Amino acid sequence: MESFTPLTAALGGTLIGLAAAVLWLGNGRIAGISGIFGQLLPPAQTVLWRLVFLVCLVAATFLAARAFPQLGVGGVVPAELVPPPAAWSVPVPVWLIAAGLLTGIGTRIGNGCTSGHGVCGLARLSLRSLVAVAVFFSVAILTVAVTGIV
Known part of the structure; x- marks a missing residue:
């Protein structure tokens, strides 16, 4: 956690909360x-509002990373994906596909993801x-x- 910066964390959390509030108040979603x-x-x-929301989510992240690289996790060097542990000898594409599939399965089983439950669900006091x-x-x-990967 040597790269933790409270100011950017608070700013990011505020923007996530604002986006969730705008979507909920403006679209009821x-x-x-x-x-x-x-x-x-x-x-x-x-489909339309879903596509607009996802495109804006990715575009805003991309633009913010390019406009303010010093605010990122790695300072001026962009953050990278976590590679698979060297001892496992798993190719990176296989690692990414497995991670994506496991995440998708987990969100289906959990009936939601961290953004839905953590941001919106907790705000609605959902047990x-x-x-x-x-x-x-x-x-x-x-x-x-277990893995030692941070």
């Missing part, structure tokens, strides 16, 4: 990324979201303890 993305295939009747967030954090702590 919860800003759970897995739910928004998951309803694209097969297409739901409400289900509180349990989900406790499980997310417990598994994350266990994973870091």
Whole structure:
């Protein structure tokens, strides 16, 4: 955690909360990324707002990283994806595909993701979201303890 910066963390959290509030107040929808993305295939009747939200999410992140590289995790050097442990000898594409599939399966089983449960669910005082967030954090702590990857 040598790269923790409270100012950028607070700014990022504020922007995430603001985006969730705007989507909820303006569209009546919860800003759970897995739910928004998951309803694209097969297409739901409400595809347009989902596509706009996801494109803006990626575009804003890209633009912010280019405009303010010093605010990132690595300072002026952009952050990189965590490679697979060397002892496992797993190719990076396989590592990324497995991570994506496991994340997708987990969000389907958990009926939501960290953004839906952690940001929106806790704000709505949802007991289900509180349990989900406790499980997310417990598994994350266990994973870091077991793998040593931070």
